[in-house]
Structure formats: C-alpha cells, structure tokens
Amino acid sequence: MLKFGIIGGGWYGCHIASSLRALGFEVKLFEQHDRLFHEASGNNQFRLHQGFHYARHSATRVQSRDGCSRFIERYPGLSAPVANNIYAVPVGDSLVDYDTYRLVMTSTGLHFDEVAASDLDLTNIAGAMRTSERVLNLTRARSYFESSLGDCLRMGEPVRTVVNASEGVEIDGERFDFAIDASWGHFEGVPAQVFYEPTLLLYYEGPPDFPAVTLVDGPLCSIYPTEIDTLYTLSSVPFTPLGRCDTAGEARAARDEVTSALVEQRRMAMERQISRYVPGFRDLFRFAGPQLAIKTKPHGAFDDRSCHVFQTGNVFSVLSGKIDTIFFAVERILALIEAERGGMALHVPSSLRDDIRRVSRQVEQQ
Ligand SMILES: Cc1cc2nc3c(=O)[nH]c(=O)nc-3n(C[C@H](O)[C@H](O)[C@H](O)COP(=O)(O)OP(=O)(O)OC[C@H]3O[C@@H](n4cnc5c(N)ncnc54)[C@H](O)[C@@H]3O)c2cc1C
Known part of the structure; x- marks a missing residue:
C-alpha cells in the first residue's frame, strides 16, 4: 500500500488527503498551525466559482465550471446557494464590453439569466446577469475535515525537510512513498514563474438580503456574502493586493506588518470604488474588520487561476x-503515478500481427 505525506491543511491538502484515504492509501497530513484552513483557505472571499470571474482565461473557466458541480456533489453541506448573485459589466471601466462577456460565458456553457440594469439598485452598469454561484461555509468545512481526517492529521507540526530518495521520500526523517507539497508554495516554492501577493479584504455588516455584486472584468471590485447572513466581504482588484513579492517569506513579512493606518487608507479607496456602482453602500454597510492573507499567482496577463501539478522525483508540488479546482490536483497526481508505475504496459508487444495471421489462416481454410 502506498504511503503519502501531505504538507498543508488548506482546501488542497485536505481534499487530496481525503481522496487518497478513500482509495485505501495510507496518508499523513502535516499542518504547521493548530487548526485547519488557517491561511488562504480560511481567509478569502468564500466564493464557489463557476467561471464567471475569468473572462480572460479559458482553462480557469472550464476547471471551475466542472469543479463546481463536482464540489456540490462531493461536499454537499459545505456550500450554500446565494439567492441573488449578480455579475455586472460596468460602462467604460471593464476590460471587456458586456456583449463580449456574455458571449464568452455562453460559449463556456455557463447558465445565467440576464437582468435589466435598470432593475438593479446599481449605477454605471452596461449589462448584468444573475448566476447560481454559491458561498462556501468555512466553519463546516473546517470541522468536516477535522473529524473525517482525524487520526491522519499531524497538527502544529511544521515540516522542515523533504528529501527525495531513490525509493520514496523522507519527510523530517520519516519514510513515505510520495510527498505532496500542498502549502501553496510556502514550503519549498513551486517550479513555475509565480509571485506572492499579500492581500487585504474587508468584512462588513450589512442587510441580510443584499445581493452579491461582482463587477467584471479587470480592475474592479465585489461585495460577497459569507456563511453569516449579515456579514459580507468587500474585495477590490486594485486595492486588495498589498504588494508583489518574489518569495513567500517576504509576503508573510509584508502581511504581518500591515498597520491600521494602511487598512484605513485602503478602506477609504475601496468604499469609494464600490460606491460608484452600489450608491447606497456607505449607508447600508458598516465596516467590521480586515482580513489578511497571501495569494500565490502565476505571472501573466491573462488572469490564469487554473491548478497545476509538478513532479520532482517522488515529490509533487501543487500550484x-x-x-x-481541487479535483484536478489529486487526479493529476494519480495520473502521474499510474503512468510511472504502469509504464511497463507501454512495452507490451502488439498483438495485431498475431490477429492478422490468425484471420488469414482462417480465411485460407474456407
Ligand atoms: C483574498 C483572497 C480571496 C480569494 N477568494 C477566493 C474565492 O472567493 N473563491 C476561491 O475559490 N478561491 C479564492 N481564493 C483562493 C483560495 O483561497 C485558494 O485557492 C485556496 O485557499 C488554496 O488552498 P491551499 O490549500 O492550496 O492553500 P492554503 O489554504 O494556504 O493552505 C496551505 C497550508 O499549508 C500550511 N503550511 C505551509 N508551510 C507548511 C509547513 N512547512 N509545514 C506544515 N504546513 C505548512 C499552511 O499553514 C496552510 O494551512 C482567494 C484567495 C485570497 C488570498
């Protein structure tokens, strides 16, 4: 039986561990903090994407479109519908016009209902659609994986060394067949051109029935509900990123040095930006506090957020x-292992000539 050591207890590490265990493999998951989902997986906008965010990247749309329905099937209690979920293309400020945006989403096979901009309490909008995108429930996800992974979790255990050996791999001296680095590049980095982006989202208290409003595509902003029906996140493409770092360590230092003055300055800018499209924002919403995290992003202008897996010897690293898109990661890892271990099948001689000889003899005897 293969033995896997997984580094990182976020969505990726937990899902990979759960899937490998379900297949009967032996798994240990190492998480440096005392609880799961302590980093990016517990500090984000909690949106179960369908692809509507990614007008400029087809692979991300397709992975999200397919991943979303699989996610609902696999983890039915860990997300909930958002009753009124609006994606809107503003006049002038978007990188794509509304007709192009609608065409891209239609051709991806995404379902939506168009909404007349005049029927929404929004301003400066060229066109809008209502989608069935959902919101993730962090509290349930954390407790689901804490109880289902139970004895394979090694909490409060930061991994320090991973050494590739000819047979297997050693994680802090313990032998495994494979190691999977699911730390989003925080343990050893990933063998791809990436940068690390410290981020600031803002939490707001607001009316329970307010719609999710996402302005697309480009340097825009969104307000999205959370698992608490009066709590929302406000995110902004120009004002959420707090820098662009070459290493995860630099990004952590930048995140940990954020001051209340910086939060206040960004809050003003983000409220000004959302008020351009949601004019009642300042009257309806009350600032509740900041959320800090780090994103690991590939370089490039197309907004690629698809999942990639790299293999070096017996170590896999997940971008x-x-x-x-968690499903893609574990399937790719299994496919790479299967290709390596089942490689012998490729050297089986063809039986086609035997078939030709057999059928020829049969025909000659007729
Ligand atoms: C501001 C923001 C908003 C976002 N909004 C959304 C959204 O709405 N929808 C969406 O789908 N995605 C969103 N994302 C992206 C989403 O958060 C990530 O796709 C996801 O959390 C990545 O999960 P992960 O498990 O790879 O990483 P993480 O959740 O960061 O988990 C990595 C884990 O590795 C652990 N670790 C690191 N080093 C070690 C070590 N040496 N030993 C042991 N453990 C270690 C960390 O403690 C951490 O728990 C957002 C991200 C950010 C930052």
Whole structure:
C-alpha cells in the first residue's frame, strides 16, 4: 500500500488527503498551525466559482465550471446557494464590453439569466446577469475535515525537510512513498514563474438580503456574502493586493506588518470604488474588520487561476487554482503515478500481427 505525506491543511491538502484515504492509501497530513484552513483557505472571499470571474482565461473557466458541480456533489453541506448573485459589466471601466462577456460565458456553457440594469439598485452598469454561484461555509468545512481526517492529521507540526530518495521520500526523517507539497508554495516554492501577493479584504455588516455584486472584468471590485447572513466581504482588484513579492517569506513579512493606518487608507479607496456602482453602500454597510492573507499567482496577463501539478522525483508540488479546482490536483497526481508505475504496459508487444495471421489462416481454410 502506498504511503503519502501531505504538507498543508488548506482546501488542497485536505481534499487530496481525503481522496487518497478513500482509495485505501495510507496518508499523513502535516499542518504547521493548530487548526485547519488557517491561511488562504480560511481567509478569502468564500466564493464557489463557476467561471464567471475569468473572462480572460479559458482553462480557469472550464476547471471551475466542472469543479463546481463536482464540489456540490462531493461536499454537499459545505456550500450554500446565494439567492441573488449578480455579475455586472460596468460602462467604460471593464476590460471587456458586456456583449463580449456574455458571449464568452455562453460559449463556456455557463447558465445565467440576464437582468435589466435598470432593475438593479446599481449605477454605471452596461449589462448584468444573475448566476447560481454559491458561498462556501468555512466553519463546516473546517470541522468536516477535522473529524473525517482525524487520526491522519499531524497538527502544529511544521515540516522542515523533504528529501527525495531513490525509493520514496523522507519527510523530517520519516519514510513515505510520495510527498505532496500542498502549502501553496510556502514550503519549498513551486517550479513555475509565480509571485506572492499579500492581500487585504474587508468584512462588513450589512442587510441580510443584499445581493452579491461582482463587477467584471479587470480592475474592479465585489461585495460577497459569507456563511453569516449579515456579514459580507468587500474585495477590490486594485486595492486588495498589498504588494508583489518574489518569495513567500517576504509576503508573510509584508502581511504581518500591515498597520491600521494602511487598512484605513485602503478602506477609504475601496468604499469609494464600490460606491460608484452600489450608491447606497456607505449607508447600508458598516465596516467590521480586515482580513489578511497571501495569494500565490502565476505571472501573466491573462488572469490564469487554473491548478497545476509538478513532479520532482517522488515529490509533487501543487500550484493551487481556485477552491473548486481541487479535483484536478489529486487526479493529476494519480495520473502521474499510474503512468510511472504502469509504464511497463507501454512495452507490451502488439498483438495485431498475431490477429492478422490468425484471420488469414482462417480465411485460407474456407
Ligand atoms: C483574498 C483572497 C480571496 C480569494 N477568494 C477566493 C474565492 O472567493 N473563491 C476561491 O475559490 N478561491 C479564492 N481564493 C483562493 C483560495 O483561497 C485558494 O485557492 C485556496 O485557499 C488554496 O488552498 P491551499 O490549500 O492550496 O492553500 P492554503 O489554504 O494556504 O493552505 C496551505 C497550508 O499549508 C500550511 N503550511 C505551509 N508551510 C507548511 C509547513 N512547512 N509545514 C506544515 N504546513 C505548512 C499552511 O499553514 C496552510 O494551512 C482567494 C484567495 C485570497 C488570498
């Protein structure tokens, strides 16, 4: 039986561990903190993407579109519908016009209902659609994996060394067949051109029935509900990123040095930006506090958020995409192992000539 050591107790590490265990493999998951989902997986906008966010990247749309329905099937209690979920393309400020946006989403096979901009309490909008995107429930996800992974969790245990050996791999001296680095590049980095982005989202208290409003595509902003029906996150493409770092360590230092003055300055800018499209924002919402995290992003102008897996010897490293692209990671890892272990099948001689000889003899005897 293969033995896997997984580094990182976020969505990726937990889902990979759960899937490998379900297949009967032996698994240990190492998480440096005392609880799961302590980093990016517990500090984000909690949106179960379907692809509507990614007008400029087809692979991300397709992975999200497919991943979303699989996610609902596999983890039915860990997300909930958002009753009124609006994606809107503003006049002038978007990188794509509304007709192009609608065409891209239609051709991806995404379902939506168009909404007349005049029927929404929004301003400066060229066109809008209502989608069935959902919101993730962090509290339930954390407790689901804490209880289902139970005895394979090694909490409060930061991994320090992973050494590739000819047979297997050693994690802090313990032998495994494979190691999976699911730390989103925080343990050893990923063998791809990436940067680390410290981020600031803002939590707000607001009316329970307020719609999710996402302005697309480009340097825009969104307000999205959370698992608490009066709590929302406000995110902004220009004002949420707090820098662009070459290493995870630099990004952690930048995140940990954020001051209340910086939060206040960004809050003003983000409220000004959302008020351009949601004019009642300042009257309806009350600032509740900041949320800090780090994103690991590939370089490039197309907004690629798809998931990639790399293999070096017996170590896999995962460049995570969105939360609903977790399925891709584990399937890719299994496919790489199967290709390596089942490689002998490729050297089986063809039986076609035997078939030709057999059928020829049969025909000659007729
Ligand atoms: C501001 C923001 C908003 C986002 N919004 C969304 C959204 O709405 N929807 C969506 O789908 N995605 C969103 N994302 C992306 C989403 O958060 C990530 O796709 C997802 O959390 C990645 O999960 P992960 O398990 O790879 O990483 P993480 O959740 O960061 O988990 C990595 C884990 O590895 C652990 N670790 C690191 N080093 C070690 C070590 N040496 N030993 C042991 N453990 C270690 C960490 O403690 C951490 O728990 C957002 C991200 C950010 C930052």
